Amino acid sequence: MKKSTIKDVAREANVSIATVSRILNNTGKGYSDKTKQHVMQTIEQMGYFPNAIARSLINNESGTIGVLFPAVSGMVSAEMLHGIEAAAQVYGKSVFVCNTLSDPDKTKHYLQLLYEKQVEGVIFASGRLTRNFQKIVKQMNVPFVTLSGISDLKNIPEIKVDDLKATYDATNYLIKHGHTKLAMVSGPPHDLIAGTPRMEGFKQALTDANLPCKSSQISWSSAFYFEDGKHAFRSIMKSHPEVTAIVAASDEMAAGVISEANAQGIRVPEDVSVIGYDNTKLATMTVPSLTTVSQEFDVMGYRASELLCQCIMGEDTDSIIMEHKIIERESVKKTKARGVV
């Protein structure tokens, strides 16, 4: 049973296709109330739905946007995507998801695909938009937005939190609670998104507080996972057993720290305090629950999507630095009063 088209409707209702089209688009002109009713009725009973592809072709508007993620598995991407989709819906856009696996070839391939599919804009999430992609991005000639990532290209709005500042604040939070022997478990230092800036924030906070700040106070791993946190904390404890507070570059790492501390008979927060980063659901599930820096990923996704849609409509827009805040739970202990928050 072939799908019915506007032609079928027109024939069935004894009007021209132009009339049907005008009625469907509610132009308000070009038909009488009577014919409108009649046509609507035939449409209803035929179960006709317009073909969005044909529409796109002539209107030159696909009504779609593309989202590139390194990988959609993982809480962070999931929440972002949720927000992205929600905002897109509001603006009447559909969302194509793409998993680049951080592979430049795959990324380029997806960009081409999105180009061919005539997407009206692209959200580039959690990755680095390098010069490599400049050519295709330029060719596509549609708005791009980076979400929690970085762009080597000019004039691409960004939605992100200020990682440096957030980590600075996290570190400072520990200091304000009386801690003076701090260490950090971090991701890879060459990760310009979540590595470098967070490490930098940690160092600056220490320096500004006139506390010692040696590079050995930072133990980094190749990623931000649970196991990475465990290992990093283990090595910190070897080299700096005097430490009383840890800033972790992700909640997962913080959970790893807690788990390892547990294994070593170190109590959290009595012996060592831990502050996390991300405020994922996980932060509520650890024992003790995690004090952490909140990044509202769903909101970030929403804002990114919103921003993109506004760009698409030709409004001019600007980058958004999301606010962060510290969510206080149970993993940080006040050591001695010292200008408490």
Next chain:
Amino acid sequence: MKKSTIKDVAREANVSIATVSRILNNTGKGYSDKTKQHVMQTIEQMGYFPNAIARSLINNESGTIGVLFPAVSGMVSAEMLHGIEAAAQVYGKSVFVCNTLSDPDKTKHYLQLLYEKQVEGVIFASGRLTRNFQKIVKQMNVPFVTLSGISDLKNIPEIKVDDLKATYDATNYLIKHGHTKLAMVSGPPHDLIAGTPRMEGFKQALTDANLPCKSSQISWSSAFYFEDGKHAFRSIMKSHPEVTAIVAASDEMAAGVISEANAQGIRVPEDVSVIGYDNTKLATMTVPSLTTVSQEFDVMGYRASELLCQCIMGEDTDSIIMEHKIIERESVKKTKARGVV
């Protein structure tokens, strides 16, 4: 700068659009090697990319599939989506994501949207495809697949694990490890996907082992989250303090159980053993780490997507019951030998 079309390429290369088209589609006929090279070169230098929308229109193949989730946030959906996208890519399809928020109106709206966008198939994930949707599904006339959900409609292949059997096995695992006083923390009993069958599996295992099985041994909540697990365990401990083992309907709930146990000074697994469900990443992060029933969501997503693409190509296919297995970690204690696994 307008996008260049096949016409522009044709003009530039001094050939007809038909020739360009044939070359692009690699038909192998209708052009000489020389012209092919020449045309490819002009294409390259013009930065031309074919318009997939125009192609779709004439070929009547959109190259897209749609995925409906109650919400893409959350580990489970995220992993599924990852698998879905991966398989779709292999089959050359792009993926539209939709968040229904379990709202029937929204769901219907999305189905219509997907219909208009001419998707070639739909994956209905983690939800119930009710009679409500029968009409539109029929009209769409494209393959549907349910993923970890249920369908009231006939002839819709399903990809799921046998929840009843999996919970039966989980319960049995505890029994085999010498536990005789069991309880369950469950989701809502009217949830036909993850509620009813899991409770049923628990009961059957007890019955088959000739153990007492009163409904008070199951404490259920309205959802499957951490807090739900906490509360449920609390109420179990009130009514059945003798219990030595808990089967939880999700890892999050199990984490809640562990957390609550901790708060009450009950040791896991020494005093009470816990088995989870899902084998999410969370299962490795609890202290102690969770023994749990593995559902490989990414694989499930992949298989669902694969199945759908096969349906699209007209192959006939059948539902897939995924295997489950029990991942042994630290949250279950062997009480006394009794025909151990």
Next chain:
DNA sequence: CCTTATAGAGTAAACGTTTACTTCATTTTA
């Protein structure tokens, strides 16, 4: 050397819409 295959390349219709332009009947205006 003439007929017939063959292969390169072009023409134009089709896909399902939208929309500028036209036609025609009815109403308004002077």
Next chain:
DNA sequence: TAAAATGAAGTAAACGTTTACTCTATAAGG
């Protein structure tokens, strides 16, 4: 009452492709 204005409705071109069909020149066959 004739001219002008209005509004309903139709005609056909356009969007960027694919493809069946056609045309022409060259190669093959007798």
